[in-house]
Amino acid sequence: MTDHELIWRIAGGSGDGIASTSQNFAKALMRAGLHVFTHRHYPSRIRGGHTYTEVRVSADPVKSRGDGYNFLLALGDSFARNPSEGAYYGNEEIKPLSENLDELNEGGVIVYDSGLLDADEIENFDERVEENDWHVFDINLREIAREHGREVMRNTAGVAVTCAIADIEPDVIKSLMSDAMPEKILEPNLTVFDDAYEMVQEEFDIAAPDISVPEGEHDEDQVLISGSDAIAYGAIDEGCRFISGYPMTPWTEVFVIMSQNLPELGGISEQVEDEIAAAALAMGASHAGVKAMSGSSGGGFSLMSEPLGLAEITETPLVLVEAMRAGPSTGMPTKPEQSDMEHVLYTSQGDSHRVVFAPATAAEAYYQTRKAFKLAYDYQIPSIVLYDQKLGGELTNVPASVFDEEPNADLGSVLTEEELVDAPHSDAGTFERFRHDTENGVSPRSLPGQKGGRYLASGNEHEPTGHISESPENRVTQMNRRMQKVDSIRAELDDDNEFNTVYGPEDAELGLITFGSQQGTVEEAADILNENGHSVKVLGVSELMPFPKEQVKSFLESVDEALVVEMTASAQFRGLVQKELGGYGDTMSSLLKYNGNPFEPADIVEGFETALLEGEELPDNRTKFVPKVGE
Amino acid sequence: MSAFSAIGEETEKDQNEFTPGLEPQPTWCPGCGDFGVLKALKGAAAELGLSPDEMMVTTGIGCSGKLNSYFDAYGFHTIHGRSLPIARAAKLANPGLTVIAAGGDGDGYGIGGNHFMHTARENHDITYIVFNNEIFGLTKGQTSPTSPMGHKSKTQPHGSAKTPLRPLSLSLNAGASYVARTAAVNPNQAKDIIVEAIQHDGFSHVDFLTQCPTWNKDARQYVPYIDINDSDDYEFDKTSRAEASEMMFETENALHEGTVLTGRYYVDESRPSYQQEKQRIGEMPEEPLAERYFDDSYEWERSYDKFLDKHK
Numbered sequence: 001m002t003d004h005e006l007i008w009r010i011a012g013g014s015g016d017g018i019a020s021t022s023q024n025f026a027k028a029l030m031r032a033g034l035h036v037f038t039h040r041h042y043p044s045r046i047r048g049g050h051t052y053t054e055v056r057v058s059a060d061p062v063k064s065r066g067d068g069y070n071f072l073l074a075l076g077d078s079f080a081r082n083p084s085e086g087a088y089y090g091n092e093e094i095k096p097l098s099e100n101l102d103e104l105n106e107g108g109v110i111v112y113d114s115g116l117l118d119a120d121e122i123e124n125f126d127e128r129v130e131e132n133d134w135h136v137f138d139i140n141l142r143e144i145a146r147e148h149g150r151e152v153m154r155n156t157a158g159v160a161v162t163c164a165i166a167d168i169e170p171d172v173i174k175s176l177m178s179d180a181m182p183e184k185i186l187e188p189n190l191t192v193f194d195d196a197y198e199m200v201q202e203e204f205d206i207a208a209p210d211i212s213v214p215e216g217e218h219d220e221d222q223v224l225i226s227g228s229d230a231i232a233y234g235a236i237d238e239g240c241r242f243i244s245g246y247p248m249t250p251w252t253e254v255f256v257i258m259s260q261n262l263p264e265l266g267g268i269s270e271q272v273e274d275e276i277a278a279a280a281l282a283m284g285a286s287h288a289g290v291k292a293m294s295g296s297s298g299g300g301f302s303l304m305s306e307p308l309g310l311a312e313i314t315e316t317p318l319v320l321v322e323a324m325r326a327g328p329s330t331g332m333p334t335k336p337e338q339s340d341m342e343h344v345l346y347t348s349q350g351d352s353h354r355v356v357f358a359p360a361t362a363a364e365a366y367y368q369t370r371k372a373f374k375l376a377y378d379y380q381i382p383s384i385v386l387y388d389q390k391l392g393g394e395l396t397n398v399p400a401s402v403f404d405e406e407p408n409a410d411l412g413s414v415l416t417e418e419e420l421v422d423a424p425h426s427d428a429g430t431f432e433r434f435r436h437d438t439e440n441g442v443s444p445r446s447l448p449g450q451k452g453g454r455y456l457a458s459g460n461e462h463e464p465t466g467h468i469s470e471s472p473e474n475r476v477t478q479m480n481r482r483m484q485k486v487d488s489i490r491a492e493l494d495d496d497n498e499f500n501t502v503y504g505p506e507d508a509e510l511g512l513i514t515f516g517s518q519q520g521t522v523e524e525a526a527d528i529l530n531e532n533g534h535s536v537k538v539l540g541v542s543e544l545m546p547f548p549k550e551q552v553k554s555f556l557e558s559v560d561e562a563l564v565v566e567m568t569a570s571a572q573f574r575g576l577v578q579k580e581l582g583g584y585g586d587t588m589s590s591l592l593k594y595n596g597n598p599f600e601p602a603d604i605v606e607g608f609e610t611a612l613l614e615g616e617e618l619p620d621n622r623t624k625f626v627p628k629v630g631e
Numbered sequence: 632m633s634a635f636s637a638i639g640e641e642t643e644k645d646q647n648e649f650t651p652g653l654e655p656q657p658t659w660c661p662g663c664g665d666f667g668v669l670k671a672l673k674g675a676a677a678e679l680g681l682s683p684d685e686m687m688v689t690t691g692i693g694c695s696g697k698l699n700s701y702f703d704a705y706g707f708h709t710i711h712g713r714s715l716p717i718a719r720a721a722k723l724a725n726p727g728l729t730v731i732a733a734g735g736d737g738d739g740y741g742i743g744g745n746h747f748m749h750t751a752r753e754n755h756d757i758t759y760i761v762f763n764n765e766i767f768g769l770t771k772g773q774t775s776p777t778s779p780m781g782h783k784s785k786t787q788p789h790g791s792a793k794t795p796l797r798p799l800s801l802s803l804n805a806g807a808s809y810v811a812r813t814a815a816v817n818p819n820q821a822k823d824i825i826v827e828a829i830q831h832d833g834f835s836h837v838d839f840l841t842q843c844p845t846w847n848k849d850a851r852q853y854v855p856y857i858d859i860n861d862s863d864d865y866e867f868d869k870t871s872r873a874e875a876s877e878m879m880f881e882t883e884n885a886l887h888e889g890t891v892l893t894g895r896y897y898v899d900e901s902r903p904s905y906q907q908e909k910q911r912i913g914e915m916p917e918e919p920l921a922e923r924y925f926d927d928s929y930e931w932e933r934s935y936d937k938f939l940d941k942h943k
Contacts (some may be wrong), residue, residue, distance in 0.1 A: 428652025
């Protein structure tokens with residue numbers, strides 16, 4: 001925590017408007033020239049339950065949720081099921097206040113709605129406040145909201161109080177409210193805002209807390225984007241006009257964004273009976289000449305295993321996205337984890353050959369989704385964008401120019417009817433769709449309806465026209481050709497050198513390695529470690545299959561040892577590095593987190609300093625250290 | 632100009648068009664009912680003046696899945712039970728294609744039952760031919776969803792304790808708008824029914840009785856058969872859901888009592904196909920989506936122009 005930034009946490013129950021209020025708050029501050037980063041924590045429930053969103057606000061670029069937070073707006077859970085202490089879930093009503101105290105930094109601010117919450121119900125509340133030098137503002141937000149409008153407007157009252165205490169210019173928020181709210185509710189909300197803003201200035205000592213939002217300025221236009229937005233926009237810009245899916249948290253966000261936008265673009269969205277059908281429909285559309293995608297989260301992706309293998313052997317372009325959440329099975333549906341990595345790399349019978357990307361940021365999610373489509377259609381192979389609840393849901397400001405790219409609807413290695421005339425056909429006149437002799441493993445395809453292009457696509461091993469064959473000679477040739485495509489893709493990705501990131505001093509002695517969405521957090525941890533006098537750099541891997549062997553190897557060769565940071569319980573990513581490089585087990589230790597919350601920079605700093613360097617036990621089970629081989 | 636010129640092209644009505652240039656030796660056993668489906672489908676396609684390049688035939692796994700090897704068209708030999716979802720999407724992507732899905736009773740009524748139910752519900756404009764031999768043939772004779780109660784097999788040594796699935800009734804209740812049953816031993820009716828099924832604008836389900844002489848010797852060769860539409864003994868209105876339902880129930884019972892009833896059971900010409908419904912609500916383009924990728928003048932939309940403002 002630094003004193004020049006605000007980490008604001010708004011807490012309530014599901015259904016209390018936490019998400020929309022925090023989104024508007026973040027966008028308003030982005031418009032005011034600041035950098036923002038949000039983090040969502042919510043239960044798998046429609047109403048009630050412990051829910052909060054954090055908005056980190058800084059004059060400088062931010063890459064993670066930060067450490068702890070310094071401003072709590074506790075609204076109270078207005079949908080609490082059983083506000084009694086004996087209940088299984090405890091006293092839910094008070095949770096937005098009680099559950100959030102452990103992570104509140106020293107000197108922090110607590111604003112709570114005394115219309116719903118009673119701090120006397122929290123054990124040792126006053127002692128903790130004193131001990132941590134917290135500044136408490138007990139304000140009857142509910143009453144202010146009721147006076148001018150409806151109770152739900154207490155969110156607005158809470159935001160107004162935040163502005164007064166954290167020195168945020170009211171117009172920053174009010175102008176966004178004017179844009180975001182329909183006329184009918186705008187007026188009462190503005191009145192609630194003004195009333196709360198004035199009241200807190202008159203009745204409380206708002207100057208006491210040493211927290212204020214700095215001034216900032218952006219060099220260029222910014223947009224507030226989630227990873228899910230970025231994936232959907234990447235797909236659309238790459239000419240994807242067909243999506244099929246089945247709802248499952250957290251992948252549903254991408255499905256919803258696509259479904260809402262595709263009709264306007266003359267595209268098709270299909271909500272179908274299950275994920276087997278979802279993946280199969282995407283294949284059917286792609287086979288017939290439309291750029292298509294599907295996706296799911298862990299359990300639904302399990303059902304896609306079978307069509308995924310069919311796409312590999314029939315060489316049907318297929319783009320899937322997989323939004324990881326904590327498993328196994330239903331696990332924790334709304335909590336992030338990275339433990340579907342091995343599942344996505346290897347699921348489906350036979351030797352897997354596919355593309356798997358794991359973007360680190362929203363901008364990378366956009367670029368990698370586009371690249372996933374390009375590779376899928378050029379090389380006739382499944383491409384999977386592997387992300388998680390964290391990247392999918394977090395909002396960050398991204399330069400609008402990231403999206404200012406040319407669209408590309410090219411179908412890749414598809415022949416036109418004119419080209420089919422001269423294309424190789426068998427003696428019997430069937431188009432040779434799966435030829436043995438190709439340069440990079442890719443044999444161009446035809447599309448149903450094209451004259452002279454008919455062939456058989458089969459999940460059985462097949463000879464060049466597609467007919468089923470169990471000839472050993474043909475089998476090995478076809479298998480080698482399909483596997484060769486993966487090598488060709490690796491060469492293309494190496495040439496691009498676009499996605500895997502090395503961060504920090506080049507000559508650093510020690511390394512941090514991570515993949516996917518934890519990259520920004522690990523980079524911030526490295527900054528702190530280097531400030532603390534260590535010598536650390538970071539490798540963020542965003543390409544999992546084909547694996548960037550050379551890049552990872554040269555990083556590992558350049559450091560004495562490395563700490564691999566991942567959200568799995570079995571060190572899957574470290575295992576992948578060892579498998580792909582055939583070694584380095586005695587160079588890499590692991591820091592794992594699988595408690596449902598993403599890493600904070602401080603977790604990594606602690607794991608690095610306490611466990612890796614000092615060799616001491618970690619103080620609690622939030623994270624787990626697994627030493628390198630031989631220790 | 633279409634990038635798919637085979638669609639709608641005038642062709643000679645020759646069923647040999649659908650025989651592959653190098654015809655593979657069929658893996659079907661002598662006397663197998665699957666030959667009847669192949670013959671009926673070739674005859675129907677020729678009668679309709681279709682060309683192999685405008686047809687897409689998706690199949691599942693089993694002896695029925697070999698249809699693709701002996702019927703020349705764009706083929707997609709998929710995985711067990713999944714011929715329908717692939718067929719549906721191909722039709723949505725390029726509605727000009729004539730799309731046929733085919734599979735066995737285990738494929739369609741067992742492992743793929745969920746897809747069958749939902750494809751019927753949605754009324755996709757495709758034809759679904761189920762090779763119903765009341766047995767798992769390719770895996771050597773296990774009890775299938777349509778095997779009669781008491782049917783003995785290696786996996787049901789004491790005879791099946793399950794009543795057989797009612798394919799026609801299920802189809803009707805799920806929402807199919809054309810439901811028929813035919814038999815391999817009845818080639819003319821089979822061809823006529825497939826012609827109607829392909830012409831029908833909606834989901835056509837043809838339950839095709841295909842005797843398995845190797846693994847289901849107990850089952851009759853589905854003779855003699857009765858065409859309920861031609862017989863004076865069976866009076867019903869095939870456009871009435873209620874009367875169709877009764878007739879189907881009677882037919883499904885009769886099969887296991889030795890009477891083979893076939894014919895058209897339900898025909899609803901008034902119900903719009905899924906494509907029409909989707910276009911009506913503005914969620915499917917009027918022009919085939921697959922054509923757009925070949926249209927050099929099409930200006931592909933960008934997220935930067937269409938969607939970014941709301942994020943600013």
